[in-house]
Amino acid sequence: MTKLLQWLTVLFLFLAVWLGLVTNHIPVVFSDAAKEVVYFLPIYLLMAFACYSLAVIGYRVTTFNDCVQAADELKQEIKEAKKDLTRKGFVFT
Amino acid sequence: MATSSDQTVGYGMVIFAGMLFTYYTVWVIILPFVDEDHLLHAYFLDRIYAIAIPVIAGSLVLTGLVAYIGMIQMRSHKPKIKTT
Numbered sequence: 001m002t003k004l005l006q007w008l009t010v011l012f013l014f015l016a017v018w019l020g021l022v023t024n025h026i027p028v029v030f031s032d033a034a035k036e037v038v039y040f041l042p043i044y045l046l047m048a049f050a051c052y053s054l055a056v057i058g059y060r061v062t063t064f065n066d067c068v069q070a071a072d073e074l075k076q077e078i079k080e081a082k083k084d085l086t087r088k089g090f091v092f093t
Numbered sequence: 094m095a096t097s098s099d100q101t102v103g104y105g106m107v108i109f110a111g112m113l114f115t116y117y118t119v120w121v122i123i124l125p126f127v128d129e130d131h132l133l134h135a136y137f138l139d140r141i142y143a144i145a146i147p148v149i150a151g152s153l154v155l156t157g158l159v160a161y162i163g164m165i166q167m168r169s170h171k172p173k174i175k176t177t
Contacts, residue, residue, distance in 0.1 A: 033125035037121070047147055052110070058103045059103060064099060
């Protein structure tokens with residue numbers, strides 16, 4: 001099961017239950033205030049997801065890091081490759 | 094490393110997201126349970142805007158994104174000069 005399929009399953013389950021509640025196919029009695037909240041649930045979840053995404057992007061921007069070791073390794077490898085190529089007769093311009 | 098301006102922007106985004114989430118939660122989840130004439134109601138718009146603003150903002154962002162991607166695609170599909 002891929003991650004996408006998991007999310008889609010949860011989404012459709014939620015939507016099925018929500019539609020059932022809204023169309024009174026699932027007989028649960030809510031107070032007027034609770035009914036208001038139930039009606040707003042999908043868009044509220046969307047907003048929550050949007051806020052979460054924004055927070056994650058912000059956090060990743062804050063903690064973005066350099067890969068010093070990897071950079072050194074790469075430089076070393078470039079140097080070796082150059083040496084090797086020169087030995088084989090390649091002329092760098 | 095993330096520069097200090099990156100960090101400011103990042104923290105700003107996290108804080109903004111948190112505040113938005115808190116405000117929206119109070120607006121949508123808590124406000125229906127508060128009495129109609131309570132002072133808290135003065136700080137929130139009518140309930141219809143709790144749907145209208147996200148939907149309009151979302152459509153605007155989506156339109157902008159699609160237009161941007163479309164522009165990039167068109168630019169990168171220009172007929173290339175053959176070099177061989």
